[in-house]
Amino acid sequence: MDLSAVSKATVKAQSSLDIVKYSSLAVSAVSILVSLLILFLVVWPKLSETLQIKNSNSELTQKADSLKQKAGILSRLDQAELEEQVVASEQLLPSGKDTFLLISQIERAAASSGILLNRVESTPGLLDTASGGASGNPAAPSAGAQTEIAPSIKVSVSLTSGYSSLLSFLNNVLTIPRVVSVSDLSVSAASSEGSSQLKASMSIIAYFKELPTDLGSIETPVAELSQSEKDRLEKIINTGLSAAPAVPQVPVGREDIFAPF
């Protein structure tokens, strides 16, 4: 009797029994594997994508809110009032140097104060600020801390007056619609023994600022005018925009341009 054949058959039967036995575990194992594959290959990337969308949504929410706020601010503005305010702000801080207008305003302040202007001196330089005049004359060198703020022109003034007229002139100069400041003020009595007449010299610095060239992006927030800014513009508007200061017109045309007047 061939016992090796029996032994082979037994081993074969045993291995097929093992396959059947372990194959019953395969369903669970495959299901776990599939679950893990779904989790790592599908769900996890989707979750990351969703979290990114969530982040971008929070940025979008902020953007939408700020745009809505901006639209709200703009919708409340009155265009006619704004136009008046722009005209007033142009008087406050003109876009150009307006040297002659400034000199005529100083002359008017002097006339209304009862002082005698001995000398008015300025070096306006290039008059066309749009072509680089502003940067060519950035500020008066003696204007201290204010030189950095905005481009300016300087007018040096010497005068003779009484004390109260001088105070009146200083007040009148600072109340012209345009933003000016006074520096390097020097006052002395007309005679060494003291006198009611005073000699004074000063630099009057007038500022200007060119118009902004662009609005920036739509997301740039707009700032409303503060109450003090509104009040300042209101003050200029109330003085009468139609009576805006201007250099007086003069007749033109001469037969002999060298003949003294």
Next chain:
Amino acid sequence: MSDINLVPHEEKATESFESLKKRLSVASVVLLVLTAVFTMGVLVFFTTQVSKRTQLFAKVEESAQAINSYRQQEELLVVAKDKVGLAEQILGQRVEYHKTFADFAKLVPQGVYFTDIKFAQGKIIVNGKAKTSAEVAGLVSSLLSADGSKIVSNVTIDSLAADETGTYTFSMQAQSAKQD
């Protein structure tokens, strides 16, 4: 007395295998359920976020259109704000000399007058005359008082001299409380 193992070795192995099989089945079912729940959750979350994004885009678009329709107002506001903001800054820093003189007038003794005064780069240089030395002392004391320190600080007397009439001539300098 030691236990007699009555369970055959084969049967014990089968029992342990069955237990493993059972645990694996439970684990697979639990994992499947969790995967399903998690997937559904992520799907709902994703759908919500996408829908929210669509709504936000619509909101942004709507606001952008509104802003564009107010472009003229925005231009006017930007110009006015730009100019008046800067003007306020300059006006806040400038020295109002007529007020400085008025403040000085309250502090100067009656027996003192100034012959000249010069304001330059934050300094005030004053020359003047006084009837007596007490008047000069009164001036210095006024300038050093609380009211005086609102106008000047670091008061220095550079010279003080009396002539044959007893009139004192003085020269002093101080730091201006507000720079010009």
